[in-house]
Amino acid sequence: MTTLKIALCQMLITADKQANLKQAAGKIQEAASGGAQLVVLPEMFNCPYDIHCFQDYAEEIPSGETTNLLGKLARTHGLFLVGGSIPELSGELLYNTSVVFNPQGEIIARHRKVHLFDVRVKNGIEFTESLVLSPGNTATLFDTPWGKIGLEICYDIRFPELTRKVAKDGARLVVVPAAFNLTTGPLHWELLFRSRALDNQVFMLGASPARDPQSSYVAYGHSLVVNPWGQVLSQLDEKPGILLVEIDLTQVEEVREALPVWKQRREDIY
Numbered sequence: 559m560t561t562l563k564i565a566l567c568q569m570l571i572t573a574d575k576q577a578n579l580k581q582a583a584g585k586i587q588e589a590a591s592g593g594a595q596l597v598v599l600p601e602m603f604n605c606p607y608d609i610h611c612f613q614d615y616a617e618e619i620p621s622g623e624t625t626n627l628l629g630k631l632a633r634t635h636g637l638f639l640v641g642g643s644i645p646e647l648s649g650e651l652l653y654n655t656s657v658v659f660n661p662q663g664e665i666i667a668r669h670r671k672v673h674l675f676d677v678r679v680k681n682g683i684e685f686t687e688s689l690v691l692s693p694g695n696t697a698t699l700f701d702t703p704w705g706k707i708g709l710e711i712c713y714d715i716r717f718p719e720l721t722r723k724v725a726k727d728g729a730r731l732v733v734v735p736a737a738f739n740l741t742t743g744p745l746h747w748e749l750l751f752r753s754r755a756l757d758n759q760v761f762m763l764g765a766s767p768a769r770d771p772q773s774s775y776v777a778y779g780h781s782l783v784v785n786p787w788g789q790v791l792s793q794l795d796e797k798p799g800i801l802l803v804e805i806d807l808t809q810v811e812e813v814r815e816a817l818p819v820w821k822q823r824r825e826d827i828y
């Protein structure tokens with residue numbers, strides 16, 4: 559199988575967890591009606607992106623209600639589902655975790671955000687995930703009929719070695735639930751997705767929350783799909799919506815053949 563219909567769900571996330579879950583279910587249903595085979599939710603989609611909320615909204619995986627609901631939705635609609643991310647409770651620790659389901663509703667991957675978002679930009683964004691979260695320690699890929707897919711969460715995309723690793727491990731497509739902000743989003747969001755796509759000659763997908771100017775963390779939005787040539791195939795604005803795009807994964811081989819940097823790498827000298 560080479561063509562894959564993807565849906566990125568740009569949700570307006572609220573402080574009401576049940577409302578967030580209902581909204582996710584509605585968006586997944588809409589994506590399924592549009593023929594989506596792989597659906598992606600944004601980072602922290604059941605919870606405000608606020609370190610003071612993570613403990614209260616956290617759930618164990620796989621026994622928590624969000625994971626249960628997502629498994630049922632994947633099975634009901636018969637699609638692969640990348641469940642954005644949620645605050646995961648594991649023993650005493652909290653993680654920013656993305657869970658992936660197959661069309662039978664089974665969990666086939668779990669990525670714990672490896673690089674925690676600890677930044678302090680003068681007159682801009684300040685955020686310290688590490689005050690409450692612990693980092694994951696592994697790169698993540700999952701198998702599908704379209705081949706291996708890599709999985710990262712938001713800030714992870716800034717570390718080129720991680721995308722290079724999943725690409726070397728066979729991913730031709732990398733999915734990134736994310737939530738950039740109004741300090742870094744306008745300049746860095748598209749640039750980072752296009753850079754990782756171009757460097758590795760892979761497809762890159764970014765699913766963001768919609769922008770809510772009233773929330774404590776104002777997300778940039780602009781969920782997007784970038785092809786291995788580094789082109790933005792499609793992108794939303796800041797409002798809620800679904801980005802439905804069909805991609806042809808043979809484009810990875812076409813680009814790598816036309817511009818063979820992938821096989822011209824000199825790993826012996828770097």
Ligand SMILES: O=C(O)CCC(=O)C(=O)O
Pocket residue numbers: 601674675711712713714716736737738739742743746
């Ligand atoms: O890297 C950025 O600018 C944003 C990262 C972020 O918001 C996150 O990791 O959740």
